[in-house]
Amino acid sequence: MAIRKVCGIETEYGIALRGVGESNPIAASSLLINAYVAEQQRKVGWDFEDESPGRDARGFAREGSMAPEVETHLVNAVLTNGARYYVDHAHPEFSTPECADALECVRYDKAGERILARSMEAARRTLPEGQGIVVYKNNSDRKGNSYGTHENYLMDRAVPFGRIVRHVMPHFVTRQIYTGAGKVGSEAASAQDVPFQLSQRADFFEEEVGLETTLKRPIVNTRDEPHADAQKYRRFHVIVGDSNLCEVATYLKVGVTAIVLAMIEDDFFGDVDLSLATPVQAIRRVSYDLDLSLPLELADGRRLTALDVQWELLDLARKYAEDRGLECVDDEVGRDVLRRWEDTLTTLESNPMSLSGKLDWVTKHELLDAYRQRHGLDWDDHKIAAMDLQYHDVRPERSLFSRLPSERLVDEAAVELAITEPPEGTRAYFRGKCLQKWASSIVAANWDSLVFDLGTDPLRRVPMMEPLRGTAKHVDTLLQGSTTPGELLEQLGT
Amino acid sequence: MPEREQKKKQPATRDDQVVEEAAPPGSKQGEKIKAEIDDLLDEIDEVLEENAEDFVRSYVQKGGQ
Secondary structure (H helix, E strand, C coil): CCCCEEEEEEEEEEEEEEEECCCCCCHHHHHHHHHHHHHHHHCCCCCCCCCCCCCCCCCCCCEEECCCCCCCCCEECCCCCCCCCEEECCEEEECCCEEHHHHHHHHHHHHHHHHHHHHHHHHHHHHCCCEEEEEEECCCCCCEEEECCCEEEECCCCCCCCHHHHHHHHHHHHHHHHHCCCCECCCCCCCCCCEEEEECCCEEEEEECCCCCCEEEEECCCCCCCCCCCCCCCEEEEECCCCCCCCHHHHHHHHHHHHHHHHCCCCCCCCCCCCCHHHHHHHHHHHHCCCCCCCCCECCCEEEEHHHHHHHHHHHHHHHHHHHHCHHCCCHHHHHHHHEEEEHHHHHHHHHHECCCCEEHHHHHHHHHHHHHHHHHCCCHHHHHHHHHHEECCCCCCHHHHCCCCCCCCCHHHHHHHHHCCCCCCCCCHHHHHHHHHHHHHEEEEEEEEEEEECCCCCCEECCCCCCCCCCCHHHHHHHHHCHHHHHHHHHHH | CCCCCCCCCCCCCCCCCCCCCCCCCCHHHHHHHHHHHHHHHHHHHCCCCHHHHHHHCCCCCCCCC
């Protein structure tokens, strides 16, 4: 049985400083995060001891290329909900805490949007009159610069990486039909006559497999930072996704991918091999094909559309659910994901427009196309490009997405709670609760450890190498029974 | 938990024009969405960025991951 698919989403937001001529995005991002943190809580530094973004999952060391940067000098906060909020590559980035299932991931991803919106408000109060910071939850500036929305999933270290690549590649190329956030035009040099495409990111993928994340981006990323017991776990890092505003799209993106990865882990594909002949070409072909009708060539010579590939994966997933169950993705959530996956594929075939409010590319396309037709504009009109950007504006009063009806999977009260409270079913609970109670005694926090300064002893590090320990069930009694961090550490025996 | 939709599985017919055109006649949900979009279009100019061309040109990001 596959291990629990603990998951998370890491979003780099686009950022603009309004009301000044030149602006420095790193300074603006820092100001934004600092303004929020100052209003919310005492800031806790991030501990970089176990960060190793240059390690490669295929098992060999990098040679001859530059290691990705870890920008240790930049603003870096850990929030009481267990999330990390920091400056990365000149963007504010929000990493959700470790979530136990896809629905929880939706809730914390939404909480991230609310935190960014509050940060803008907080920043406005510190800036001179007429200035303000605006953030966008998208993945491109329309000028060839892209920034990522990454997913991560806990996997068994024993699974051969080659098997993951073989079976996840066709999923990543074809899932755009429901995960795409939509984009007007194209930023790929080779693209011709692309008025609108499914994905924000497809233009930027140039390799099949690799370690890079900022240039020559690969469809399957090999970054190997388990942030957990490295003998047992892999944290599969996904860079090929779009940032979604529709909750249903986020839910399907994470929920379906978790099931596909569980099937890979349990070696359930058997003879099913959907490997594509040319994945890099195929990812653009799918993104540019609004009719969802173009066939893709498979390595074995078959020709299937993106929808066909997704139907094949769904068929396999149904058998998997029957044979093995879906406990590893939460049984109830898993079954709901299967139903919605089927509904979505069926509707994409018959009446895609009715998925407005569920899928971002459809929602955006319908709005922009209606505006375009009403005013007699072409797809390449500046107004349409502006609306494409403004769809992703995180300010509620400016966001075009927020003005449209969309289906909610989590109610706003639950999102509000997720702004400050950690998930209960992962180690994020221990991290978040310790920060709520004893922030002033915590000098550093990381995904897999907390470092306490009790004032007298040397610093005390509490390792958290098991993502599923430190849950509410495990540690609530312990936390409630400790009035000081010293008592907590004593009881933990560290 | 998410609301469960009791939607009937529709026949898997493919209509290549369907993305480009309005909802097929009789599609109640499609008409409802269209009406809502129409309502939004009536007021949208108030929230749109004033100078679209400047806005699009000045939105320049440093590349990220």
